[in-house]
Amino acid sequence: MTTLASSLESVTPSIDAIKKTEVQWALCESSVSQFARKTGFPLKSSEKRQVYFLETTNMDLFALKTVLRIRDADRTFQTSAKINFVDDSNLPWQELRGKDSKCEWDRYGSFQKVGCSLNHEATALTSALSREQQSYVQTITGFNAWKDLRLLGPANDEEWTWEQGPT
Numbered sequence: 001m002t003t004l005a006s007s008l009e010s011v012t013p014s015i016d017a018i019k020k021t022e023v024q025w026a027l028c029e030s031s032v033s034q035f036a037r038k039t040g041f042p043l044k045s046s047e048k049r050q051v052y053f054l055e056t057t058n059m060d061l062f063a064l065k066t067v068l069r070i071r072d073a074d075r076t077f078q079t080s081a082k083i084n085f086v087d088d089s090n091l092p093w094q095e096l097r098g099k100d101s102k103c104e105w106d107r108y109g110s111f112q113k114v115g116c117s118l119n120h121e122a123t124a125l126t127s128a129l130s131r132e133q134q135s136y137v138q139t140i141t142g143f144n145a146w147k148d149l150r151l152l153g154p155a156n157d158e159e160w161t162w163e164q165g166p167t
Contacts, residue, residue: 032160041162049073052153054129056145064141067115070128072154077125081133082117083140091116092140099132125151 029035036043054068055061061068065084070077085091091103096116103116120130137143 050154077128084115
C-alpha cells in the first residue's frame with residue numbers, strides 16, 4: 001500500500017502538502033530481520049502495540065466505509081475515525097481544517113481510495129472516541145448507532161521502520 005499523507009493546513013491539498021510516502025508489505029519471512037537482509041533495507045526501529053476496533057454486530061461502519069480504530073500507546077489511547085471515499089472530489093476539508101486530522105491516498109494493486117481521519121488521544125478506553133469524532137462520522141455517513149458499538153480486540157500489531165532505501 002502506498003500512502004501519501006496530506007496536510008490540512010489549507011482548504012484544499014497541494015503538492016507542497018505531501019509529507020511522506022509509505023510502502024507496506026505483508027511479510028512472508030519468519031522474522032523481520034530475515035526480510036531486512038533479503039531486501040537490503042536496514043531496519044531502523046520497531047514498535048509493538050495493541051489495536052482495538054469499534055464496530056456493530058451487523059458491520060454497519062464497514063458498510064459505510066468507516067473505521068474506528070484505537071491504539072493502546074503508553075497509558076494513552078489514540079483513536080482514529082477514518083472515512084474512505086471513492087475519489088478526492090468531495091473530501092471534507094472544511095470539517096477537518098485546523099484539527100488533528102489527515103487524508104491519505106491508498107493504492108492496493110489497481111484499487112485506489114482516499115480516506116480522511118480525525119484523531120483523538122484519551123487517557124481511558126471508555127472515552128477513547130471523542131464527541132468531535134462522533135459528529136464527524138455522523139455528519140459524513142449518517143451513522144447514529146453509537147450504543148450498538150462493540151469493542152473488538154485487542155489485536156497485536158507491530159510496525160517496523162526502515163531506512164529510506166536498500167543498502
